[in-house]
Amino acid sequence: MAVLLDIQDLHFQYPGASQHVLSGVNVTIEEGEFVALAGRNGSGKSTLARILNGQLHSSSGSILLGGEALTPTNKQAQRRRIGYVFQNPDHQFIGATVWDDLAFGLENHSVHRETMIQRMNYYVRLLRLEDLLHKAPHQLSGGQKQRVGLAGILVLKPDIIILDEATSMLDPKGRHEVMLALKEISNQGITILMITHDMEEVLEADRFIVMHQGSIVADNVPHAVFDDGPLLETTGLKRPFVVELQQELSKAGITFEQDCHSEKELIDHLCKYNFQV
Structure with a gap:
């Protein structure tokens, strides 16, 4: 598979801070991979996600998406290729109903109506949203809201989807619904970067990247990472x-x-x- 995301020697320091939050992060993600990213609070994982999403700018280093550099001058066009799922699903809703919400982004991108409806129907079926289309967001459960949020991103055809603790506010049923949806999406060859504190969720991924004090300290299949006792002790992660x-x-x-x-x-x-x- 071809490399989709290539991060090289990335550093970041908040204004006024004495230390870098990210210190020389290097990682590549290939097309179609399902990657889990975890670490203690303050390890730098959410900062990395915000840099990829354009909310923050790195102090130094480079990020290539599909071979093109992400820079302040082209970030708007490039970041359209990155879908971002928020921790709180309520932050993503704009439309009065689920159908309206799925259509909103496509209309803003001037997608032809026939193409728009085809895409919406495809992801509605994939994420099993048929019974929710005419409901208002406040009528949905947490898991349903996140599935709708995923569909709203998928219809825009991003190259990669980033989930920043997207299940942390959900009950067990809602988490299960979202993880099933992610497996369906992954099976379609869509690239996923999932930031999570839940080690059970990590087992669903192809790769497990661990961050500690601003650097990547492990990158392997999940079971291999969980076999490394000293690493788990250092990073505070549990099997x-x-x-x-x-x-x-x-x-x-x-x-x-x-x-x-x-x-x-x-x-x-x-x-x-x-x-x-």
Whole structure:
């Protein structure tokens, strides 16, 4: 796959601060990847997201999106290629109904009506929003609001979607709905950068990037990162329950050919293991 996002030696320091928030960040993300980004509060992950979204400007370093540099002079055109999902879904709504909200961005971009309706219908089906189209935003649950927010971004055809703690304000049902939607989106080949504190969510990603004190200290598949005890101790991250249980089972001699990414997968593997024994 081709490199979509290329971040090189990125630094950032808030005015009046004595230290950099970002110190030499280097990372590349390929087209179609689903990447999780985590770290303690103050590690720099949200600052990085705001720089990518154009809310902040880096002190030094470079960002290439599809081979083109993100600069203050071209940021408006380039940032249209980056979809940003807010932590609070209410901050994204503009239209009086779900349908109106999905149409708003397309109308602003002067998309032809026939194309607009085709796109809207496609993502409505993909994210299972058919029963919500004529509802007002205040009538929706938190999970429904975030799914609508995702659809409102997807209809604009961005190259990458950035989610900044997009499930942190949701209940377990709402989180589950959003994670299912993200898997559907990822399966369509859309690039996702998900900033999260939830280690269970990290298991759904292809890659897990960990930030600590403004730098990237790990970049690997999730299970490989969770196997690194000293790294977890340094960064303050905890293993998901599914990973901890797998590790304990492995110590007892019960191993599987593939890593489990959910409790359901673990139960399925255990059932097969017991059946074979």
